[in-house]
Amino acid sequence: MALADGRRLHLRLTEPGDAEALQRFVRGLSEQSSHHRFFATVHELTPRMLERFTRITDPLEFAVVALASDLAGQPIVGTGRALRGGVDRVEFAVTIADAWQNAGLGGVLLAQILDIARERGIARVEGEVLADNDRMLHLARKLGFTVSADPDEASLRRLAIELAHV
Ligand SMILES: CC(C)(COP(=O)(O)OP(=O)(O)OC[C@H]1O[C@@H](n2cnc3c(N)ncnc32)[C@H](O)[C@@H]1OP(=O)(O)O)[C@@H](O)C(=O)NCCC(=O)NCCS
Numbered sequence: 809m810a811l812a813d814g815r816r817l818h819l820r821l822t823e824p825g826d827a828e829a830l831q832r833f834v835r836g837l838s839e840q841s842s843h844h845r846f847f848a849t850v851h852e853l854t855p856r857m858l859e860r861f862t863r864i865t866d867p868l869e870f871a872v873v874a875l876a877s878d879l880a881g882q883p884i885v886g887t888g889r890a891l892r893g894g895v896d897r898v899e900f901a902v903t904i905a906d907a908w909q910n911a912g913l914g915g916v917l918l919a920q921i922l923d924i925a926r927e928r929g930i931a932r933v934e935g936e937v938l939a940d941n942d943r944m945l946h947l948a949r950k951l952g953f954t955v956s957a958d959p960d961e962a963s964l965r966r967l968a969i970e971l972a973h974v
Contacts, residue, residue: 811911816877817885819920821870826884827858830873833884838906844941845903847964861889868892868930872920874904874913888917890925890933897932898925902944914947922951926971935967 810816822830834842834853842850853861861871874886885905890898902917925933936958937944945955948967958964 809916811913811916813911815908815911817874817913818877819872819874819917822862822864822873822887824862826862826873829881829884830858830861830887833887833903833905836905837903841903841906841909844938844944845901847938861887866892868896868898868928870921870924870928872917872924874917876908886913886917888921890921890930893934894932896930897934898930900933900935910943914944915951918947918951922969922971926973929973931971931973933969933971937965937967939963939965941965 809818831853835851837845837851839849842848864870869890869892871887871889873884875882876885885908886903888900888902890900893899900918900921902914902921904914904917922933933953935948935953937948939962945965945967949955951969953967953969956966956968958966
């Protein structure tokens with residue numbers, strides 16, 4: 809696929825061999841992106857986090873990577889993941905490399921997460937974002953999520969969407 813600016817990508821589920829590329833992706837995030845994603849400044853993932861991202865065994869959970877088709881080594885430039893939040897619900901997170909933000913990729917990855925969740929019979933997708941993350945809030949509303957205050961933490965907003973199954 810290509811973004812509106814012509815940059816080409818391919819998306820796929822993560823594989824065990826992605827751990828190193830994923831670590832490079834996280835190391836490359838700016839302070840602000842890292843803070844918006846992890847609610848703290850995280851410069852690297854622990855071996856356990858890398859393992860959880862690349863060797864997924866729970867059928868409800870999944871992780872998607874976007875790889876830059878035209879760049880040497882086809883680096884990871886975006887990730888989307890869903891972790892089990894209950895029997896039929898998942899919690900999502902999306903992260904785009906700084907140089908690739910605001911070009912449509914976050915929307916593509918979030919839509920992909922919703923498609924995979926529907927295919928797997930997941931009833932509800934939830935997320936948590938910082939209240940000042942206007943871009944993520946905009947994107948979530950655009951894709952049909954409701955946004956509500958977090959009862960325990962004023963700096964957070966909760967996102968949720970119920971998926972229709974026919
Ligand atoms: C938030 C994030 C995932 C969005 O992905 P992205 O690729 O940058 O976003 P897209 O280009 O797909 O869409 C951005 C949308 O927000 C809009 N937007 C951009 N900046 C905005 C702002 N400050 N306020 C409101 N809307 C904004 C854009 O116009 C676009 O909307 P449109 O398609 O209706 O024009 C990405 O910026 C990111 O990884 N940020 C750091 C990590 C993070 O915040 N993750 C979310 C936690 S789950």
